[in-house]
Amino acid sequence: MIADRIQQIGFSPTLRINAKAQSMIADGIDVIDLSVGEPDFSTPENIKQAGKDAIDANFTKYTPNAGIPQLKNKIIERIKNDSGVSYEKNEIIVSSGAKNSLYNLCMSVFNQGEEAIIPAPYWVSYPHMVSLAKGVPVIIPTREENGFKLTPNDLRRAINSNTKALLINNPSNPTGAAYSREELEEIADIAxxxxxxxxxxxxxxxxxxxxxxFFSIAALGEKIKQNSVIINGVSKAYAMTGWRIGYAAGPKEIIAAMDKVQSHATSNACSISQKASVEAFGGPQNEINKMVSEFQQRRNMMHYHLTQIPNVSCLKSQGAFYLFPNFSAYYDYAYEGNQIRNSHGLAYYMLKHAHVAVVPGDAFGADKFVRFSYSNSLENIQTAMDRIKDAIAKLTPVKKTTRKPLNNTITKRKTPVEVEASISLEMRDALVAESEAFMTYEGYYEWNVNIAGILVQLRTNSPHLYDFWVENFYPAQLETELEPHAIVYAVNWITGREPRAFYNPETRTGFYFKSSYYPQLRNFVLGMVIDITEKLYDIHAVRAQSVDINGDGLLLIGSPGTGKMGQFAELLKKSEIKLHSSDTVFIRYYGNEAVADVVERKFGINTGFVERYPQIVPLFDKSKCENVITSKENCDNEKCKQEDKCRLDKGSPYCFSGSKSSIAMLDPYWLGGSEKHVKRTSVKWVLLFRKDPISPAIQKLSSEEAIKILEEGRSQTSYGSMQSVPFFNPHLLNKSLDRIDLQKRYFEKLFKVAPCYVVNSGVEAEDKIEKRIEAIIAGNEEDALK
Structure with missing residues (x-):
């Protein structure tokens, strides 16, 4: 349900770290917060009074979208007095903060594919704003020895026919670097x-x-001014971060475009804040000088202490209220056996062991560094520096080893596409022609696999899908004269098509367009195989996790969130229990026996399984993976973010728990060879999992009762609504009445040889349910049902 573009961004790292620090403070921990990006001074009294006067005058209605004329005039006067640059009112727009101004600007100027050059280190939101506007952020690293400033040569090399804009922050957050007039002129002339x-x-x-x-870039000449948009506001200079007033000054055409965007987004900025900002720009400016004097003292103190730490370098900032020291010399050090590998690991260590909150440099595109804010009292800065020195001194060097990188592919799409499961023969022929015309010989891959006796041929132009396909299934013959039972065309990047899958059951042909997300290709192909094997071989495919106990099989069926995977993990931890399948089994019925086979060579297991089964982490480390999180800003595991177990916080280059869509292609024999994995088992028990507050913890069901629950397949979605997935098997493509009846007949056969128990995780703790399952396996049904 979430748009693809939102999947590519995360929450602001600075806000997230500040929230973590505040949470620790609320728990009674004495944390000194050096992560904040706002002055710790109060808004000047005259400005607060202007806001109060606006409230008393009932100035609380909508205002003109682009700002009240009085505020625009004061902004124009302030720019003229400070920089000598003249603007008209139609060249000014007031927004709800400078961040809002920047976002509106990006939406107004970037077409899809147009590039914005962004020097790194950069403020965390710049690349995301450009991306959300469908532009392309082009990051140009700057160098510490050059004062973190963009050089003319670097700028020239980055410009091409797609370049639309240069985004420059002066003075810089996070480095505090400020450009001289000469340096600005060189850059501006090129632009x-x-x-x-x-x-x-x-x-x-x-x-x-x-x-x-300070020199504003617009003050360098009329030609430069006409090509520039200035972003500014009241947040930093007037200690008004919460008042949310920013502005843009630039060519009237661009300002008019921003006016349109704003009119459909936030509309006008807060009326009361606008009146207060009139006083900020037009009133006495002496409070700024006091703030600057205090900040300079704090900077000097912090800079002195940071440069006293061995092997730490730190540029002395000329602006803003940040220092950006280089701590990379400590990335080969460790604490309590945990190696610090990057800025996330170092920031985590400082927070947990020094109780000082700082921001990892990786958030700003510079992982060797860490951002310190000196927007705190001299006393707190002194204490924080003492704590950090002590904490760094406790780190111990570790022997350098070559770490094998994770074999991880990030796909553009990470969610399933819509499936049309019964297209016409005419449409199938048209899609075949379209697919074959699009896939050229130099980028074409083909591979036959054997799935439950069905030869399926993949034809694709995606190296990733081909790679995982070969990993996943057992190979079959690949002779030119051999006719496969089924063919699937997986065509990525195909022009003029939306991401979608199609299936024609008559010719057993599938199509998977514009997605390299492998889990759905696997599920789609299993659905095709199920459709064929039910017709040809009378094979029953069951979506279930399964284990083997001395030749006897146990199936675990149910929807996500029912506690099924937790019990599956606990079973695998027992030495006498072997893994059979992580997802789907194919059952043949012989008299009074239900023989379940595994049809996959390697299992595509959701990597979040590590939370239940930590022993599997080293195996995932050497598996081929897809969409494993490598940056905390892309993590969608909100629970993990709030706890102290995050691998990324501790310096790991990736985290298996951070994504709901990440998988690892696990060879089940890696668990312990034939002692921990079997390919075939005889099903003796079926557990059907549910979660509700009313039903008993466990019940033995009749065949009719179990089939009724299975046929309904009711489960709760992540949004709280109920959905129906017949037989809890999302692989089923054909859901006609005939096929539903066939599934029911299959389950009738299964329940003749394997009793079914419904397990309710909504009324009993996991450990108690575990004991009941152990009793069932041991043959103590009476104890299990107590």
Whole structure:
């Protein structure tokens, strides 16, 4: 249900770290927060009074979308007084914060595929804003020895025919670097000559130190001004972060476009805040000087202490209120056996062991560094520096080893596509022609596999899908004269098509378009095989996890969230129990026996299974993986984010628990050879899992009762609504009445030889349910049902 573009972004790392620090403080832990990106000073009294006066005057209605004229005039006057640059009112727009101004600007100027050059380190939101506007962020690393400033040569090399804009932050968050007039002119001249829009985020312009003179890029000449959009606001200079007032100043055409975007998004900025901002820009400015003087003292103290730490380098910032020291020398050190491998690991260590919150440099595109904010008292800064020195001194060097990188593929799409399960023969022929015309010989892959006796041929232009296909299933003959039972065309990047899958049952032909997300290709092909084997071989496919106990099989059936996978994991931990299948079994019925076979060579297991079965982590480490999280901002495991077990926080380059869609192609024999895995078992018990607050913890069901529950297949979605998946088997493509009746007849056969028990995890603890399952396996049904 979530748009693909949202899957590509995460929450702001700075806000997330601040939230974690505040949570620890709420728990009574003395955390010093050096992660915040806002002044710790109060809004000046005259500005607060102006806001109160606005409330008393009932100035609480909508205002003009682009800002009240009085505020625009004060902004124009302030820019003229400070930078000598003149603007008209139609060249100014007021928004709900400078971040809002930047977002509206990106939405207004970028067409799909147009590039924005962004020097790194960068403010965390720049690349995401460009991406959300369908632009392409082009990150240009700067160097510590150059003061983290973009050089003319680096800029020239980055420009191409798709480049639309240059986004520059002056002074910089996170480095505090500030550009001189000469440095700005060199960059601006190149940008103007190339016809680029210059987006200049100057929100920290007032916070500069050591007598440094700030120059707005728009002040470098009329030609540069006409190619520039200035972003600024009241948050930093006037300690008004919560008032949410920012503005953009630039060419009237761009400002008019931003006005349109804003009119359909936030509309006008807060009326009361606008009145307060009139006083901020037009009133006394002396509070800024006091703030700058205090910040400079804090910077000096913090910089001194950081540079006293062995092997740490730190540029002395000229602006903003951050320092960005290089701590990479400690990435080969460890604490309590945990190696620090990156800025996330170091920031985690500082938070947990020094009780100081800082921001990993990776959030800003520079993993060797860590951002420190000196927006805190001198006393707290001194204490924080003492704690950090002590914590760093406790780290111990570890022997350097070559770490084998995870074999991990990130796919653009991470969710299933819609499936049309019964297309016409005419449509099938048209799709075959379209697929074969699109796949050229130099990028074509073909492979036959044997699934339950069915020869299925994959034809694809996706190396990733081909690679996982070969890993997943047992190979079959690949002779030109051999006719496969089924063919699936997996065509990625095909033009003019939406992501979708199609199946024609008459010719047993499937199509999987514009997605390299392997789990659905696997599920789709299993559905095709089920459709064929039911007709040809009278084989019953059951969606279930299964284990073997001395030749006897136990099936676990149910929807997600019923506690099934937890019990599956507990069973696998027992030495006498062997893994049979992680997902689907194919059953043949011989007299009074139900023989279940595994049809996959390697199992595509959701990597979140490590939370239930930690022993499997080393095996996943050497498996081929898909969509394993490598950055915390992409993590969608909210529970894990709030706990202390995050592998990324501790410096791991990836996390198996961070994504609901990540899989590892696990060879089941890696668990312990034939001592821990079997390919065939004889089903003796079936457990049907549910979760409700009313039913008993466990019941033995009649065949009719069990089949009724299975046929309904009711389960709760992640959004709380109920859905029906017949027989809890999403692989089934054909859900006609005839096929539903066939499934019911199959289950009738199964329940003649294997009793079915419904297990309710909604009324009893996991360990108690585990005991009941042990009793069933041991033949103590009476104890199990107590």
């Amino acid at each position: 103007v000559d190339e016809g680029l829009i210059i987006i200049a985020d100057e929100i920290y312009e007032k916070l500069v130190y050591d007598g440094f003179r």
